[in-house]
Amino acid sequence: MIISMKELLQDAQVRRYGVGMFNTFNVEMALGVLEAAEELRAPVILGTAEALLGCCDLEACYSLLSVLAARTPVPIALHLDHGFAEAVVRWAIDIGFGSVMYDQSELPYKESTSNLKKMAEYAHQHGAAIEGELGHVVFDTLDDTGYAYTRPEDVSDYVDRTGVDALAIAIGTAHGVYWEKPVLDLERLRDIRAITSVGLVLHGSSGLSDGDFRNLVRDGIQKFNIYTDVSFATSQAAHDWVERHDRCIERVSVQMRAAAKDAAMAKLRLLNCAGKA
Ligand SMILES: [Zn+2]
Numbered sequence: 716m717i718i719s720m721k722e723l724l725q726d727a728q729v730r731r732y733g734v735g736m737f738n739t740f741n742v743e744m745a746l747g748v749l750e751a752a753e754e755l756r757a758p759v760i761l762g763t764a765e766a767l768l769g770c771c772d773l774e775a776c777y778s779l780l781s782v783l784a785a786r787t788p789v790p791i792a793l794h795l796d797h798g799f800a801e802a803v804v805r806w807a808i809d810i811g812f813g814s815v816m817y818d819q820s821e822l823p824y825k826e827s828t829s830n831l832k833k834m835a836e837y838a839h840q841h842g843a844a845i846e847g848e849l850g851h852v853v854f855d856t857l858d859d860t861g862y863a864y865t866r867p868e869d870v871s872d873y874v875d876r877t878g879v880d881a882l883a884i885a886i887g888t889a890h891g892v893y894w895e896k897p898v899l900d901l902e903r904l905r906d907i908r909a910i911t912s913v914g915l916v917l918h919g920s921s922g923l924s925d926g927d928f929r930n931l932v933r934d935g936i937q938k939f940n941i942y943t944d945v946s947f948a949t950s951q952a953a954h955d956w957v958e959r960h961d962r963c964i965e966r967v968s969v970q971m972r973a974a975a976k977d978a979a980m981a982k983l984r985l986l987n988c989a990g991k992a
Contacts, residue, residue, distance in 0.1 A: 716791065735982055788992075793811075817846070897922070916939075950971075
């Protein structure tokens with residue numbers, strides 16, 4: 716069943732668990748994640764991102780995800796991750812995504828907060844939740860070196876100015892593959908958690924240790940964005956099957972779905988979300 720993001724993140728905060736947000740753009744990844752959620756009785760978030768729209772356009776993706784989520788017996792929220800263009804974020808809200816991230820984290824503070832405020836009004840008018848990012852979590856695939864830790868002293872002002880329902884924070888993680896073990900600033904997380912009641916979001920969850928996940932749930936992250944690990948597991952399964960067996964696409968598809976399920980399940984087990992649906 717489809718659930719609102721705000722309701723889901725509030726429940727996660729009260730009952731102290733983390734919710735996995737999985738970006739998907741094909742039926743194999745979506746079904747794999749949903750099978751994992753159903754088996755563990757865990758609520759999850761299914762998403763797609765502006766950067767993935769070359770793989771599956773936004774309307775087709777929403778149609779797929781919403782049909783699959785509606786018939787799944789555990790709560791599923793639908794989310795657009797990393798919308799950079801105003802038009803894309805508005806489009807996602809118009810189509811029916813219950814939650815959007817409007818990423819203006821590379822802009823100066825004033826411009827970023829004023830853009831978020833405008834979009835938050837639009838989202839709320841349409842019954843959608845909105846996520847903003849304070850500080851900046853870098854992307855490994857882009858020439859992006861501007862890491863900026865979230866400063867706890869900015870949090871109240873940012874949330875008040877923008878009206879965001881969820882806040883992505885920078886506490887040491889990065890998008891994509893880690894070349895060095897990330898060092899998480901949990902004290903910063905605890906400081907931020909003490910200041911605000913909005914749902915806190917961690918980007919760059921792939922590659923963290925099992926202990927990292929448990930500490931992050933304990934210290935107050937509600938939403939964990941996980942893409943790289945599930946994406947790699949899914950494509951590795953396709954590659955291995957083709958190399959060792961055959962190239963019939965329907966049999967490759969079955970392997971991909973099973974791999975996506977296993978990879979999602981391994982992460983969900985660390986978030987204390989099993990049985991919370
Ligand atoms: Zn991200």
